[in-house]
Amino acid sequence: MATPVSPLAVKLPELPPLAGVRLGATAAGIRYQGRTDLVMMELAAGTTVAGVFTSSKCPGAPIDWCRASLAGGRARAVVVNAGNANVFTGKAGRDACAASAAAAARLVGCPAKQVFIASTGVIGEVLPHEKLVAALPALHAGLRDDGWEAAARGIMTTDTFPKGATRTAKIGDAEVRISGFAKGSGMIMPDMATMLCFVFTDAKLPAGVMQALLEKGVGASFNCTTVDSDTSTSDTVLLFATGQAKHPRVPAEGGRMLADFTRALDAVLLDLALQVVRDGEGAQKLVRVDVSGATTARSAKRVGLAVANSPLVKTAIAGEDANWGRIVMAVGKAGEPADRDKLSVGVGGVWMARNGGVVPGYDEAPVVQHMKGREVEIAIDLGLGRGKATVWTCDLTHGYIDINGSYRS
């Protein structure tokens, strides 16, 4: 794909070594030529794991594999390939997962069920896992603690820039680190998570605590974003804790001592989720939709997603038109409690419509200026209750049609 880098791209931050994680990438030639497409991560003994996955009823074989492995709560390795999603491949798909995990497990010296597998790319073609298995030994031998950028690049498909984030947090008096990377650009309306995202911490955390934190954090980040309303078959977010940091013991129920850790984890997840939206296929503008005054937070989120998924709203934004009438339309179609005559809509901090009608003589100049920018803010007040939510999307442009009218060919 000769797609130019997204104008909304951000620079990959420096991702420093994180105790207990070694990473690397190689070119296994699974689909792409002349680029890395196979990534491996080795994790220290004792690493705990949490994960959330697509809600698709047609998930890929790697999703089934990870769900089963998650029951053990332990991880020693992750193997990811780009270019072939290993989805809708029947028994061949299951065999590919088992063979890949077995090969990685032999190299690391662990049970196969402590190996997590993710695949991304075209759907419905059998994954040539023998190429993957053949490339693993040299890849494993070359794993490094500074291999983060290589790993972030190796999992890209239609992505135009690599995506990473890192934060530090205190547990007791000890500092721990949380770092992660993600890929995703199209087929993005995560219902559990986005395409692929891997987050690591050197904290020592019970798997049950991690799972609860991850589900909550994903609910407010990845699950509040959409590029094109199409939920992938391969959405995966995995969180690994290597337990290498020295900090007071975290009890099985987690609790207040993880407050700062939770804040940092949520920040990493949101940072990565927004990088995915910034790399939305064809995106020229990042759009934030703040919904308030809904009957519940869940209702607010659904209204926000109805606006964020509306092709008419998204094309208007691409055309730099603050078309609040289309926003009203999208609120109305959401199926959630709404009262036309209590509804207010604003763009770029200016309320354009209030209480069922246009605001007479509102100042259009700052709105016009706001629409020309790279980041567009839409505010919706339903005027009914205290429920609120924020969702993010991008505009819908000719670039999306270009990319997706010819992806396979």
Added chain:
Amino acid sequence: MATPVSPLAVKLPELPPLAGVRLGATAAGIRYQGRTDLVMMELAAGTTVAGVFTSSKCPGAPIDWCRASLAGGRARAVVVNAGNANVFTGKAGRDACAASAAAAARLVGCPAKQVFIASTGVIGEVLPHEKLVAALPALHAGLRDDGWEAAARGIMTTDTFPKGATRTAKIGDAEVRISGFAKGSGMIMPDMATMLCFVFTDAKLPAGVMQALLEKGVGASFNCTTVDSDTSTSDTVLLFATGQAKHPRVPAEGGRMLADFTRALDAVLLDLALQVVRDGEGAQKLVRVDVSGATTARSAKRVGLAVANSPLVKTAIAGEDANWGRIVMAVGKAGEPADRDKLSVGVGGVWMARNGGVVPGYDEAPVVQHMKGREVEIAIDLGLGRGKATVWTCDLTHGYIDINGSYRS
């Protein structure tokens, strides 16, 4: 709009006079210049009416007006303007409806509540109803029984061709006629009906019987179509029976004597609904999605709409790519019962995927040929039960972005 006529356009059929209906159109200068934008229909005394409307929580003022008028079950006139939807216009919107209805009622000599009002066009701008009221007397004086094409053209907005359909049916030994016209091109995912559709018959039918027939017919036609997943604030389908035909009396409960009438009504509704999809903004291909093997008909319809609304499926079709992997993705995200390993997907009559994997060595040549055509057929068998549904959509092309990135400007 200099949008070229849709390549999927069909010729407006000859719509012969229908006893009890006189129609016409004029240029009231409400928004457009140099074209008709105001349509009036006068109906014989005794005409009964049924209607279905948008499920939007933010409906336009004309929707509220029609819902209230429908309670009476009688209609003598319809006034429709194009260019301004009179939506989200507060008290000014309600006043515009009342004034327009009052003016038409004076001309026809009927109560205002027997006048039905519809508006289509831009949202959020106050309708200059004084222009409408001023144009009505001359329009009324010129109504004709052969004014069908003028009326069908006068209600168009981004439509690239006028849409009409007519059928005859037997009630007892008597022949009755059903004719209708519609408009719609974007903001099309009718949840009750499409943008605007008016259907007339010379049969004599109780309003309650008509309402039941209309709701059932719309459920299998307009409500099974989508252009862009955006449900309009103004969707309206009205059915009028002038009672001018001579046929045996239809009882209040309808019943078997309406079997042929129902068949013809359903055909008119489906014909008009498909014309709207054929004029979908930017459409190059008409797409039919047949879903079978679902647990229920409702579930089948939801799966069909998930496929028909998927931007990735629609852009693949635009690119003439029979990308069944994206169809699997869309089935998976629908949230309906599905089992990946029982799922089959076919395009153009060729099963490409069966029981969770690609069909080895399926014949790709006829599929490639099928995708180059104007009409694309997708078959999905969920393999679970006997529920089935058919939905229709169009592809997603650069034309859609062109039209909607600059609609207001």
